[in-house]
Amino acid sequence: MPLSWITRSKRFEMEALPHLGTLYRMARQLAGPDGADEIVQETFLRAWKYFETFDSMTNCRAWLFRILRNTWISRWRKRRLELPLTDTEAETIEPYYDWEVELLKDEFSAGMKRALSDLPADYRMVVLLADVEEFSYEEIARIMECPIGTVMSRLNRARRMLVRLIQAQREEEIAEKTARLAERVTRRKP
Numbered sequence: 001m002p003l004s005w006i007t008r009s010k011r012f013e014m015e016a017l018p019h020l021g022t023l024y025r026m027a028r029q030l031a032g033p034d035g036a037d038e039i040v041q042e043t044f045l046r047a048w049k050y051f052e053t054f055d056s057m058t059n060c061r062a063w064l065f066r067i068l069r070n071t072w073i074s075r076w077r078k079r080r081l082e083l084p085l086t087d088t089e090a091e092t093i094e095p096y097y098d099w100e101v102e103l104l105k106d107e108f109s110a111g112m113k114r115a116l117s118d119l120p121a122d123y124r125m126v127v128l129l130a131d132v133e134e135f136s137y138e139e140i141a142r143i144m145e146c147p148i149g150t151v152m153s154r155l156n157r158a159r160r161m162l163v164r165l166i167q168a169q170r171e172e173e174i175a176e177k178t179a180r181l182a183e184r185v186t187r188r189k190p
Contacts, residue, residue: 012047012048012051024036027040040068042071043064043071047064061133062135062139065133066142076121111169111170116162119161126158130151137155
C-alpha cells in the first residue's frame with residue numbers, strides 16, 4: 001500500500017536527509033566541487049522517486065550511497081560521450097549552503113586530496129567508503145555491487161597506493177626545498 005504524501009515526506013526527512021552532508025562530501029571527492037551539487041541533487045531526487053521501494057529495516061545511508069555511486073557512473077558515462085563546449089565569459093555565482101561551512105571543516109589536506117585524486121576511481125571510492133564514511137565491507141560490497149573479497153583487496157591495494165603517493169609527494173617537497181636552499185646558498189657566495 002502506497003504511503004501518504006505526509007507520511008512519505010516525514011519518513012524521507014527522518015531517514016534520508018540526515019545523510020546529506022556525508023553524501024555531499026563523497027560527491028566532492030568523486031566529481032569535484034563543481035559537480036558535487038548536481039550529483040547530490042540527482043541522488044536525492046532518485047531516492048525520493050523510489051523511496052517507497054526502500055526497506056526501512058535496511059541501512060538508508062548505504063542505500064543512498066549506492067544511488068550516489070550509480071548517479072556518478074551515469075554522469076561519467078554521459079560526459080565521456082559529450083563534445084566539449086567552448087568557454088563562455090559569463091561569470092557564475094557559486095551557491096552557498098549554510099551546512100557547507102561545518103562540512104568543509106573536515107576536508108582533507110591538500111596532499112591527501114592530491115593522492116586521492118591520483119587513485120583510480122574504484123580504489124578512491126572504496127577508501128572513502130571504508131575510511132571516511134566508515135561503512136562495513138558488506139555495506140561497501142552492496143554499494144559498489146561487487147563481492148566482499150573484491151572490496152577487501154581493492155581497499156588493501158588502495159591504501160598501499162595512497163602510502164606510495166603520499167611518500168612520493170613528500171620526497172618531491174623535500175627535493176624542492178633542498179633545491180631552493182642550494183640556490184640561496186649559491187646566490188650568497190661572492
